[in-house]
Amino acid sequence: MTMSDDNENEQPLNLDIPDHLEYSEEHAWVDRSVDPAIIGITEYAADQLGELVFVDLPEPGARVEAGDEIVELESSKAVQPLISPVAGTVKYVNRDVADDPSVVNGDPYGEGWLLKVELDDDEPELLSADEYAKVVR
Known part of the structure; x- marks a missing residue:
């Protein structure tokens, strides 16, 4: 998922980034x-996409590889794939x-x-909450 990086001059975002989860740079x-x-x-x-209007999910039983587009997220702003982490x-x-x-x-x-x-x-390449916070701030 590609999100804009034009928030360099803005205040730090007040985002919830739970410590017990792991993250991808594609915001999963x-x-x-x-x-x-x-x-x-x-x-x-979710904030970048805005209000979602449609989510296209794969079928149970589907094989996914890291880097695959696995879910399609559609909002009034954009249609964005979720990249499997x-x-x-x-x-x-x-x-x-x-x-x-x-x-x-x-x-x-x-x-x-x-x-x-x-x-x-295999061990996925994921970020800790602190590492992910640096990606979005």
């Missing part, structure tokens, strides 16, 4: 403390988000999760 978060791992978009991504097999998708995409904007780290993926054994 991953919770590997549970199995299957949960994936969603960050508050920063991990490799594995999609086990569950959040049908509530497909029915009401605004859930992602309201609670991106909770009810707005997108996928649950059974991860492959």
Whole structure:
């Protein structure tokens, strides 16, 4: 997910970046403390996209590789793919988000999760909360 980097002269963003999650530079978060791992978009991504009007999710059972476009997010501003930060097999998708995409904007780290993926054994290249904060600030 490519977001504008034109906020260099603005005040630091007051974003929620939970410490227990890991992040990609493409603004996805991953919770590997549970199995299957949960994936969603960050508050920063949700704010940049604006109010979501459509979310196209993959089917359970789909294979994903790190770097694949796995979800399409459509807002009144843009259509943006979510780039998978991990490799594995999609086990569950959040049908509530497909029915009401605004859930992602309201609670991106909770009810707005997108996928649950059974991860492959390889170690994904993810950022800590502190590292991700430097990407968006």
